[in-house]
Amino acid sequence: MTQRVEPISSGQYFWMIMVSVMVGSVYLWPAYVVGLAGPGAYASLLAATVVAASVTVLQAAWMRRMDYRSYPAAMEATWSPWLAPVLTWITMLLMLALDAVILYLYGELLQTFFYPATPSWVTVGTIGALAVWIAVRSLTVVARNVQFWFPLLLASFLLVVALSAGDMRFPMAATPNLGVPPGVLARASVATWFLYANPCTTAALLPHVRRTGRWSAGTVAVAAIALEGVILMVILFIALATLGPAVIPDMTWPIIYIFSIVKLSSFFVQDVGMLILIIWTTAIVLHLAVHSYVAAWNVGPPVGGYNPRRQYLVAGLGLALVAGALSVGSVAEAEVWLFQILTPADLAWTVAVVAATTLVAWWRTRRTGAPDRAGGSGPGVPPRRV
Amino acid sequence: MRWQARWAAVAALLLSLTLLAGCWDQKGISDRAAALMVSIAWNPSGRSDWTFYFPNPTVTVNSQSQIKSTQQLYTVAVAADSWAGAERAAQRLLDRHLYLGQLKVLLWSSNLPADAAATLVDAYNRQGISSKVTYVGVAQAPSLPHLLQASPQEVVPRLKWQHVFSCAPCEAIQLSEPFWHVWDDVHTPGMSPVAPYITSSGALSQIAVYGHRGPPVIFTPQQTLGWALLTSRVTREVLTLSRGGERYAVTGVHGRATTRVAWTGGPLQVDVHVAMSGALAQAPYGTAGRPADIRAIETTAARLLLADCEAAVREANARHVDPFGYARSLLFAHPEWVHHPGLAWPALSSHVAFTVSFNLTTPGVTT
Numbered sequence A: 001m002t003q004r005v006e007p008i009s010s011g012q013y014f015w016m017i018m019v020s021v022m023v024g025s026v027y028l029w030p031a032y033v034v035g036l037a038g039p040g041a042y043a044s045l046l047a048a049t050v051v052a053a054s055v056t057v058l059q060a061a062w063m064r065r066m067d068y069r070s071y072p073a074a075m076e077a078t079w080s081p082w083l084a085p086v087l088t089w090i091t092m093l094l095m096l097a098l099d100a101v102i103l104y105l106y107g108e109l110l111q112t113f114f115y116p117a118t119p120s121w122v123t124v125g126t127i128g129a130l131a132v133w134i135a136v137r138s139l140t141v142v143a144r145n146v147q148f149w150f151p152l153l154l155a156s157f158l159l160v161v162a163l164s165a166g167d168m169r170f171p172m173a174a175t176p177n178l179g180v181p182p183g184v185l186a187r188a189s190v191a192t193w194f195l196y197a198n199p200c201t202t203a204a205l206l207p208h209v210r211r212t213g214r215w216s217a218g219t220v221a222v223a224a225i226a227l228e229g230v231i232l233m234v235i236l237f238i239a240l241a242t243l244g245p246a247v248i249p250d251m252t253w254p255i256i257y258i259f260s261i262v263k264l265s266s267f268f269v270q271d272v273g274m275l276i277l278i279i280w281t282t283a284i285v286l287h288l289a290v291h292s293y294v295a296a297w298n299v300g301p302p303v304g305g306y307n308p309r310r311q312y313l314v315a316g317l318g319l320a321l322v323a324g325a326l327s328v329g330s331v332a333e334a335e336v337w338l339f340q341i342l343t344p345a346d347l348a349w350t351v352a353v354v355a356a357t358t359l360v361a362w363w364r365t366r367r368t369g370a371p372d373r374a375g376g377s378g379p380g381v382p383p384r385r386v
Numbered sequence B: 001m002r003w004q005a006r007w008a009a010v011a012a013l014l015l016s017l018t019l020l021a022g023c024w025d026q027k028g029i030s031d032r033a034a035a036l037m038v039s040i041a042w043n044p045s046g047r048s049d050w051t052f053y054f055p056n057p058t059v060t061v062n063s064q065s066q067i068k069s070t071q072q073l074y075t076v077a078v079a080a081d082s083w084a085g086a087e088r089a090a091q092r093l094l095d096r097h098l099y100l101g102q103l104k105v106l107l108w109s110s111n112l113p114a115d116a117a118a119t120l121v122d123a124y125n126r127q128g129i130s131s132k133v134t135y136v137g138v139a140q141a142p143s144l145p146h147l148l149q150a151s152p153q154e155v156v157p158r159l160k161w162q163h164v165f166s167c168a169p170c171e172a173i174q175l176s177e178p179f180w181h182v183w184d185d186v187h188t189p190g191m192s193p194v195a196p197y198i199t200s201s202g203a204l205s206q207i208a209v210y211g212h213r214g215p216p217v218i219f220t221p222q223q224t225l226g227w228a229l230l231t232s233r234v235t236r237e238v239l240t241l242s243r244g245g246e247r248y249a250v251t252g253v254h255g256r257a258t259t260r261v262a263w264t265g266g267p268l269q270v271d272v273h274v275a276m277s278g279a280l281a282q283a284p285y286g287t288a289g290r291p292a293d294i295r296a297i298e299t300t301a302a303r304l305l306l307a308d309c310e311a312a313v314r315e316a317n318a319r320h321v322d323p324f325g326y327a328r329s330l331l332f333a334h335p336e337w338v339h340h341p342g343l344a345w346p347a348l349s350s351h352v353a354f355t356v357s358f359n360l361t362t363p364g365v366t367t
Helices: A009-021 A031-066 A071-078 A083-113 A120-135 A139-167 A182-195 A201-208 A217-243 A252-261 A271-299 A309-325 A333-362 B003-020 B083-093 B114-126 B160-166 B178-187 B222-230 B290-316 B326-333
Strands: B030-034 B036-043 B048-055 B073-081 B098-100 B105-109 B137-138 B194-198 B204-209 B237-243 B245-264 B268-282 B350-361
Touching: A009 A139, A009 A217, A009 A271, A009 B114, A009 B204, A009 B290, A031 A071, A031 A182, A031 A217, A031 A333, A071 A083, A071 A139, A071 A201, A071 A271, A071 A333, A071 B268, A083 A120, A083 A252, A083 A271, A083 A309, A120 A139, A120 A271, A120 B003, A139 A252, A139 B222, A182 A333, A201 A217, A217 A252, A252 A271, A252 B245, A252 B326, A271 B237, B030 B048, B036 B114, B048 B083, B073 B083, B073 B098, B083 B098, B083 B114, B105 B114, B105 B160, B137 B160, B137 B178, B178 B194, B178 B245, B178 B268, B204 B222, B204 B290, B222 B268, B237 B290, B245 B290, B268 B290, B268 B326, B326 B350
Parallel strands: B030 B098, B036 B105, B105 B137, B137 B194, B268 B350
Antiparallel strands: B036 B048, B048 B073, B194 B204, B237 B245, B245 B268
C-alpha cells in the first residue's frame, strides 16, 4: 500500500512548530530557572532560545542538503540503515519520557487548582487518549486542527497575560540582572531547555511543506521559535514583577497562581483566570498530538513519509506516555526527573546528534553537493527539492 | 467511516468531555457550604477559636425584607490549632461540603504573633482551591464578635468587611490588602508584612505591621498616614490646618512618593520625595484666592505631612520593622546582597531624608 502525504502550507508548518515547543510545559515555568538565576533568567532564556533556533536552522539545512522526502530516509542516507533507527529511537524515547513527566505534572496541577476530588489518572488518561485520537489522523488533519485551535488559544492566553499585568507590584524587581555568574546562567539555560525540546519536528515536517510564500520553511521555523522566545520573555517579566524573585522558586506552578488572582469586576465572568484551564488543556492535547504524530512518523520505515502501521505506533506511544505519567510518584520526584535528568540529557543528545548529523551529511555530499543514495529513500520515490 | 465507528467516535468524544470536566468535583451550590469569612481569635495557651461565616441559604429575594440583617449569615465556631484542623472540625458541624474558593475576608486577632501568622498564611496559601484574593484584616483582640454586625445596606451574600475592603472610593488611604500580597510579603526578604487593623469599635484607620516575631506593631492613625504617604497609598485624604487662628480644610489629598535607597554599610540611606496635591475646600471668606495665601497653606500642609512621615519612620526604626519595603527595593536592585551579613534583618534601620511638596488647587464657585 502506497500513499502520498498531502503537503501542508507554511502557515500550518509555523503553528505546528509553535505547538511542538513550549506550550505543553510552560505552566511549570519559570520557578526553577528563577530559583537558579533570579532576574538573570532573561539571559538563560535568551541562550536557550538561541540554541533552539540554531538546532532548527541546522535541521532545516541538513534536510535541504540531503534532499530527501522524509526524515527516516534522510537519517538513513546520513548514517546507515542500522544506525539511523537507533539514533531516532533514542531521541523519541527521551522525548516520550519528558512528555510523560510533563503530562503527570499537568495532571497534578489540575488536581491541585481545579479538581481536588477527581483522580489524576482520569485527566491524564483522557488527555493522552485525545492526543492519540488527533495524532492517528493524516498530516493535513493534524495540521488543520493545530492551525484552527492554536491561534485561538494563543490569543486567549495573551488576553489573560495582559489582564494579569494589572497585578504587577514590583516592576523594578523584573529588570534583568547582569551580575549572575556564567556558570549559574548556563545551568539555568539547560533547565529551560525542556520548553524547546521536540522530537525533530522541524526536520520531520519540512519535506511536506508546500512552497508557496516568499519565506522558506526553515525561516518559518526559526520565526516560530523566536516568537515563542518573545512570549516567554513577557511571561518571565510578568512573573517577576508580580511575585518578585524571592517567592517564585518556592512555587510549583507560579504562572497559574498569577492567573488565579486575575479578577475582573466589570465583566460578567469574574475569574478570567479560569480560561487558562481550557487554554492549557487544549494546548497540551495538541502538543502531545504533534509529538506523537512526529515521533511515530520518524521511527517508521523510510517509505516516502508514509507508514501504514503508524496508527498502531501512535496508539502504542500514547499508551506508553500515559503509563509513564502515571508511574511518577510525586511532584518533587517529577521535578528532579524533569530539571536534573531528562532536560540536560535531552539537550546534550539533541545538540550532539544534530551537530554530528549535519557534519556527516556535509562530509558525504562534499563532492557532488547531492545526497549519497546508499542509504536509499525507497524505490519509486523520486527525490524532491523542498 | 462506517456508522458504527462514527457513533463510537461520538460516544468517546462525549465520554472524554465528561471526564475532563472533573465529574468527581461536580457539586451543586446547595451541596456546598461556601464560607464568606473566617475569623481566628488566637489563644496563646491552647486552641484558637475559628469562626466560619456562611450566607444563610434560606434567604431569597422575597424573604429578604422579613429577615433581620444579622440572620442573613450563620456561623460555625470551632476550636483548633491549625487550618486543616479547623476545616475538619467545621466540616463535622456542617451538613454540606465546606468550600473556601469563595472566601472574601480573612481576619485574625491582633494578639496572633508574627511566626504563627506566617504559618497560618502559608497553610492557607498551600491549598490550590482557596481564594488568593481574599482580603486580610487584623482585629483588635479580643473583640471579634462585633465582626458580624451588618449594616442594613448589606444584602447577602456580601459582608460588611468585604464591602469596606473592596470599595476603593470609600478609602481615604488605601489600606486593604489581598491575601496574596500578604503571603508574598511574608516571604520576600526586606519587607515587614502589613495588614489593616480594625479597632474594637469597628474603625479602620490603622495598620498592623508584623516584625520577625511577637505580636504586630500597631501604628497610630498619624503613623499610618505617614506610612501611606511614603508608600503612595493616599488617595483622597482630608487635611485640616490652622494658620493665624483661621481654619482651612484641604480635600482630595493624593500623590506619589519617589524613593531612592542606597546602602554603604550602616543604616539604609533613603531619599524620599513625596509630591502631594489637594483642593482647598474651606477657608475664611475672601482670603483664599491670594497667591501668597495659597503658598502659605501649601507650606503648612507640607510641614504637617512631613511630621506624619517622620512619625512613621521613627516608629518603624524603634520597633525594628520595615513596612515601607526599603530593604526589599534595595535587594531587588542588588539581588546578590540577599545573604550579605551587613544587611542583617531585622536590626537594620533606615535613615530617611524627606522632601514633601504640596500643590494646592482652588476649585469651586468662589475664590
